[in-house]
Amino acid sequence: MTASSSNFFDVVVIGAGAAGMMCALEAGKRGRSVLIIDHSPSAGDKIRISGGGRCNFTNTNTAPKNFLSQNPRFCISALSRYTQHDFIKLVESYGIAYHEKTLGQLFCDGSAKQIIEMLVAEMRRHGVEMRLGTAVKRVEHRVDGGFRIAMASGDVVCRSLVIASGGKSIPKMGATGFGYEIAEQFGLKLVETRPGLVPLTFDPAMLERLAPLSGIAVDAVAKHGKTSFAEAMLFTHRGLSGPAILQISSYWREGDEITLAMLPGTDVFAALKAAKADRGKQALGTVLATLLPKRLAQLIAEEEKGPGNLADLSDKALRRIEAAINAWRVKPLGSEGYRTAEVTLGGVDTNELDSKTMEAKHVPGLYFIGEVVDVTGWLGGYNFQWAWSSGWVAGQAA
Incomplete structure (x- = not known):
C-alpha cells in the first residue's frame, strides 16, 4: 500500500x-x-x-x-x-x-x-x-x-x-x-x-391515576437493587423523567421494580406523628402539602382513603403513608426508547x-x-x- x-x-x-x-x-x-x-x-x-x-x-x-x-x-x-x-x-x-x-x-x-x-x-x-x-x-x-x-x-x-x-x-x-x-x-x-439515560413509562392505568401530577418535580432518591441516585425527579404525561430517573434507567430492566423516596432524609412518620399531636384536626392532604407539592400531597391523601383528619389516623396508617412517600415501589412499563435516550x-x-x-x-x-x-x-x-x-x-x- x-x-x-x-x-x-x-x-x-x-x-x-x-x-x-x-x-x-x-x-x-x-x-x-x-x-x-x-x-x-x-x-x-x-x-x-x-x-x-x-x-x-x-x-x-x-x-x-x-x-x-x-x-x-x-x-x-x-x-x-x-x-x-x-x-x-x-x-x-x-x-x-x-x-x-x-x-x-x-x-x-x-x-x-x-x-x-x-x-x-x-x-x-x-x-x-x-x-x-x-x-x-x-x-x-x-x-x-x-x-x-x-x-x-x-x-x-x-x-x-x-x-x-x-x-x-x-x-x-x-x-x-x-x-x-x-x-x-x-x-x-x-x-x-x-x-440508556432515558425516561421511564407507565401503563395506561397508572398514567390515568398519576395524570394530575404531570409537570411536578421533586428531589428524590431512585433505587434499583443496590444502586441509587439522589437527584431531581419529574412526573410526565408518559411516566417519570428527571436526572434521578435517567440515571437509574441504565440499571433498570423490563419487568423490574424501582423504589422511590420523594422526601429523602425526612423521617415522614415522625413528622406526621408530631403534626398529629399539634394539629390533629387538620386534613391529611393539608399537612402533607407542607412537605410535598400540593397536587402530589393531595393524591397521596386521597389514595390513603382513611379518615379525613390526621388525629383519626392510626400509627399503622401513618407508616403506610410514609411508605407511599419514601418507599414507593413502582414497576415501569418500559422506557421512551432510543428516541429520547441520551446514550446507548x-x-x-x-x-x-x-x-x-x-x-x-x-x-x-x-x-x-x-x-x-x-x-x-x-x-x-x-x-x-x-x-x-x-x-x-x-x-x-x-
Whole structure:
C-alpha cells in the first residue's frame, strides 16, 4: 500500500462526533495523514444539543465507578491516560469560560458550539481533512492489511480505520447501528444494546391515576437493587423523567421494580406523628402539602382513603403513608426508547479490544471508540469524558 495516491490516508475516522474529532486531531498531531467522515452535514451534532445547548463537557469527579460495562475495568486505562483535567486544560487554552453546575458537572458559560469550534480548529491546525454530508457505503479489508472505504464521492484507502459512529440513541439526529454492523462484519462480538439515560413509562392505568401530577418535580432518591441516585425527579404525561430517573434507567430492566423516596432524609412518620399531636384536626392532604407539592400531597391523601383528619389516623396508617412517600415501589412499563435516550448501553464487546489503544485484538488497524463500545457513563458529563479519553488513546496508536 503506497502513500502516493491522493485517496490514501494513514488514518480514516468514521464519525465526526466527540470521540472521532478527538481521535482525528490527536492522530494529526503525530504527523499522520487523517480523514474524518460523517454522513451528517455538520460536525458534533450531539455536542451542539447537549446540556441544553451549553455542553456538559466533562465531570470533575470522573472515575471508573461512574461507568457501566460488562468489564468494569476496561475503561481504567483510557480514563487515567487522558483525564478530565487534561480536557479542561484544552478548553481553558481556547479561553472558553465554563462553570460547575452540580455534582462536578462542567458546562460552557456560552454555547456548546464553542467546544465544536475548538475541536474543528485543532483538527485544521494538525492537517485533518474533513468530509461532511458523506455516507459510507461499505468498508472492505484489503489483502495487504489496510482498508478501503467506499463512498458516493469515490473510494479512499487507509492503514488504520477508526469507528466513532456512536450508538442508536436519538435517531432523528441521524444515529444508526452502522458501528455495530462494521464490528460484526469483522467478527467482533457485541453486547446487547438498549437505551440508556432515558425516561421511564407507565401503563395506561397508572398514567390515568398519576395524570394530575404531570409537570411536578421533586428531589428524590431512585433505587434499583443496590444502586441509587439522589437527584431531581419529574412526573410526565408518559411516566417519570428527571436526572434521578435517567440515571437509574441504565440499571433498570423490563419487568423490574424501582423504589422511590420523594422526601429523602425526612423521617415522614415522625413528622406526621408530631403534626398529629399539634394539629390533629387538620386534613391529611393539608399537612402533607407542607412537605410535598400540593397536587402530589393531595393524591397521596386521597389514595390513603382513611379518615379525613390526621388525629383519626392510626400509627399503622401513618407508616403506610410514609411508605407511599419514601418507599414507593413502582414497576415501569418500559422506557421512551432510543428516541429520547441520551446514550446507548452495550455495544462492541470490550473483550474484543485492547484497552490501551482501542484496537481490535484480531483485526490490526481497526479501532472502535466512544459510544459504540460497551462503556456507558452516568448522566453528568461522563460520556463526553469517555469520548475524549477513548478518542485520545486511539489517536496515539492509529
